[in-house]
Amino acid sequence: MVKLDASKIAWIIRMKEQGIKNAEIASVQKVSIRRIQQIYAQYRKGKQVPSLKRAGRPRKDVTAFERGIVRKAYERFRSNALYLEVIISRIYNLKINHNRIHAIMVSEGMSIEEYRKHTRKKWIRYERDYSNSLWHTDWHEIKDSRWKGKQLIAYEDDSSRYIVGYGVFDGASSENSTSVLDECVRKYGKPASILTDNGSPFTTNPDTIQNAPT
Numbered sequence: 136m137v138k139l140d141a142s143k144i145a146w147i148i149r150m151k152e153q154g155i156k157n158a159e160i161a162s163v164q165k166v167s168i169r170r171i172q173q174i175y176a177q178y179r180k181g182k183q184v185p186s187l188k189r190a191g192r193p194r195k196d197v198t199a200f201e202r203g204i205v206r207k208a209y210e211r212f213r214s215n216a217l218y219l220e221v222i223i224s225r226i227y228n229l230k231i232n233h234n235r236i237h238a239i240m241v242s243e244g245m246s247i248e249e250y251r252k253h254t255r256k257k258w259i260r261y262e263r264d265y266s267n268s269l270w271h272t273d274w275h276e277i278k279d280s281r282w283k284g285k286q287l288i289a290y291e292d293d294s295s296r297y298i299v300g301y302g303v304f305d306g307a308s309s310e311n312s313t314s315v316l317d318e319c320v321r322k323y324g325k326p327a328s329i330l331t332d333n334g335s336p337f338t339t340n341p342d343t344i345q346n347a348p349t
Contacts, residue, residue: 139166144174151175197239201231205239211275212289214296216240222298226287228279269293270319270326274307288312290319292326299323 139147143164150160157171164171204227208219216237223229223236239245272290277283282303288311289301300319304311316329 139164139170139174147171147174148178151178197235197242201229201235202239202243204229205231205236206243206245209240209245211273212298213271213291214298218296218298226275226277226279226282228281266292266294266297267324267326268328270299270329272312272316272329272331274312277303286311288315290316290329292323293330 147160147164151157151171157168161168161171204223205219208214208223208227212219212222214222216233219236219240220231220233223231270290270292272288275287275289277285277287285303285305286307287301287303288307290299291297292299299322300315302311302315302318320326
């Protein structure tokens with residue numbers, strides 16, 4: 136069945152006004168006779184060319200709550216829409232499609248494509264030109280009630296914004312920081328440096344990166 140556009144619908148109405156039979160019009164447009172009848176009946180009822188409705192469900196506007204969650208998650212993890220979709224689902228117990236997240240990021244100037252076109256922000260001073268030059272990491276308390284009291288740590292590559300690893304624990308500690316780091320290094324190799332907030336879970340063992348397995 137051929138999809139009709141506005142010009143084809145207008146042509147169908149003109150042919151009907153000229154007395155052309157439904158079967159002939161349907162044959163030319165490769166649609167059913169019933170469809171021709173529906174279009175013309177709608178036209179006669181409103182005396183105007185029927186407008187095409189958008190297929191599928193109507194798109195829901197982005198809410199202020201969704202925008203705030205995406206902004207908060209991005210400020211914490213500096214990741215792309217695909218990873219933020221997973222992070223938001225697990226930490227905030229909220230389902231937001233990555234395409235919707237990307238649209239929010241673009242409108243807020245957070246997407247990689249967008250912020251490179253504008254004046255560089257202060258946090259971009261930490262960006263490096265190649266992967267494994269610098270990893271960011273930090274501990275965060277999970278807000279989801281199902282994980283009440285749990286602490287999340289994530290390691291992110293500064294250049295690619297890729298989350299190289301994460302872990303969920305009962306508490307933030309240097310041992311837990313190191314265990315996740317060791318797994319990240321085993322998978323992706325040792326970074327040149329790691330940027331932390333200098334909290335006790337990281338400063339207790341300052342030689343962590345030097346001693347990490349290769």
